[in-house]
Amino acid sequence: MTYPSTLDAVRVDHPAPDHVPRDRLVDIRFALGGVPNDLVDPYAPSGWLSGPDIPRLLFSPTVPGEPGNPFAHPAGSWIVTHYADIERVYSDNELFSNKGTAEFQALIGETFPSIPLAIDPPDHHKYRMFLMPHFGPARLKLMDDDMRALVNEMIDGFADRGEVDIAWDFGRIYPVRIFMGLMGFPRDMFDQFLEWEWAILHSNSFEPIAAALRGVVDFLRGFISEKEKAPDDKLVSAIVHGTIEGRPLTGDEKIGIVWFLWLGGLDTVAATISQMFRRMALQPDIQDRIRADRALIPTAVEEFLRTQPILSSGRRAKQDFEWHGQQIKAGDSFQCFNPGGNFDPERFADPRTFDPARKPNRHMTFIAGVHICLGAPLARRELRILLEEWFRRIPAFRVKPGADTSVHPGLLSIRNLPLVWDV
Template sequence: MSASTATAPHPKSLDDIRVDFPDAPSHVPKDRIVDLSWTMGGVPNDQVDPYEHMGWLAGQNIPRLLFNPPAAGGLGAIAGGSATGNWVVTHYEDIDRVYCDNEHFSNKGTAEFQRLIGETFPSIPLGLDPPEHTPYRMFLTQFLGPATITRVMEPMIREVLDEMIGEIEDKGEVDMAWDFARVFPVRIFMGMMGFPKEMFDDFLEWEWNILHSGSLEKMQWALRSVLDFLRGFIAEKEKNPDQFLTSSIVHGDIKGRKFTDDEKIGMVWFLWLGGLDTVAATIAQMFRRMALQPEIQTRLRDNPELINGAVEEFLRTQPILSSARRAIKDFEWHGVQVKAGDSFSCLNPAGNFDPARFENPREFDPTRKGNRHFTLVGGVHSCLGGHLARRELRLLLDEWFKRIPEFRAKPGSDTSVFPGLLSIRNLPLVWDVK
């Protein structure tokens, strides 16, 4: 297989990204084959809106199905991609169908990195389809719904915020990405699961190697490390139950049937994988946007009732992930033949800005109505931790604006961002101490 790369880092038309892919499946039209690797978060930029250069892919003149050759390295299939390439949907309406049409699209096997070391348990519930998926989702939702978060999690979130903001408010500066965004949501997650605080650095190192290293050897080392820890932790909770979520899973049941060992590790592993850096990336991009566009800060400080809507706009305008699905059966869509087993990628950084769905899509509008974006995915596999993520972001903004005056990027600092999960490694912010 040979596929050339895009000729410009921020292409503006299909002609800029069409590539030759001789090994494409025979049912894929040649004029739909394009290189979309530049939309996957690996190319940094310093725009105030770092996703702006992807929006044209949701335009009316763009074919409704594009095809992207496989990524180099061969690891993409583990995250739901394909070794033979994948269809890419970029329009809101089509993304919505892929996420919601369980008759034609499957999520089975998604994010099962554990297969790289020979593990066979599924990631639960993400890697399962309805109806198998449903009882696990219902079981976990009782611990992650709004009422439980208000009663159990919000006091912990406020306590952590009070401590962390208190440590920096009189200093007049912080590395918002490394010292705050990287730490805050992980502390909440670890507290929710009952994980020991001393595992913080190990967790982040393992997670980084699994999701971001691109090295099979490092991924396998990290996978063995985390799964050895989680199995040992599960065994300890079997003997010594407590009030935290890991213990609730270990001693839980569905209609009176206790969970198997594979079900226990499948759920705890899935929560571990999803709980460490998605909110961190969102926070870093959120504060970068406010530092570069201070009128957003001013508006939210003066109108705190807009914070809830602002969180949805930050999420919509910062779609850090594009999720994958797989076709279950042969069917025709938009005049193109789809085959069972074909992989699909939903390009959220295009769909979230589709002008057919969102009026003035590039405008940051905290009063936007019906803001049903795809940053937390959609359908039955919408983000299980979505309620918790929203609460963390809302409480963070509320407490931050009460205690920290207008902030800005530290002069001379690099404000470039990888528009995706990698996001921002360092973001030095400064403010005038009263």
């Protein structure tokens, strides 16, 4: 497949707000995970977007997504592709707002916010501080033995067989089981949760999205009610019975926090695992280096995260201002193109080379600023423990001959990826 490689190739002529220059109108949907490819580095086709000759602000006349996407913003969105600019959008809370982000529930008439993601400072701080102890090092360290036991339990099921579908039979399951255990959700909801999540994030059609939203919100409200009557030692119960600034949480705060954690806990790490093992299978020198020096695992995890950014996040301008010579209006939508930032040559030396020892490695995969991913420490721990146990038990591996290695470079990622090794 041929991918556009110049600005002229992605320029479009579509209606846009009057203050947006016509020469900044682009269609970069090819770079946002909707188009699969079979490259060892699946993010390579969009690398030129963070080059020094690319204007610092582009504009997509419609929010990137599939036709009929119910979340599309009719006015379009500014596209930010360079590291320094992405960092500013994520960090400048005076100019940029996160209000309304990931509030899919509004489609079915719900008015509770997604907490703390869609809450701007200063209120954001109190919610962040309320949740941080549950994702801090001391709490997560207590989960190490259970994570390690789960990894080995799963490896036991296929180690002697010499084959596993790392995406479907491992990546899809391992982080979700950890998340469900942390939250206290019943394990028999596993398949239903993934069905709901897939419909909400990947169907791009109103009917299945609305049905899934109603299903999950109704379930979460019922589960919250159960924990109000019968508390336990899990996170949902701690939220339900917790206090903020000395007062109990309101009903909207309870569902807003639990909903946000549910939405964020199901497939980001799964997508990362699938892409991580795909890269190692297609580029075996990476697994050779890690196997030879397992002290590289923490920095290798960061490099996997940098080179496979799963999500790009958005913000909205809070006021009129000028930036890079462009007039920005209050309410303008911004889409930060995290793959651009993570491969920006002004920030990372030789950015397209996978270096498992790379330091420093301050990538944008977990966003930045006050809204940096709450679950980042848990995700890092899950990946680190997985690699430690995997390289202890599994020989050098490769993709099963004849398998499709196509990947959507983003959250959609990989559904199936069979790996094999010599038993």
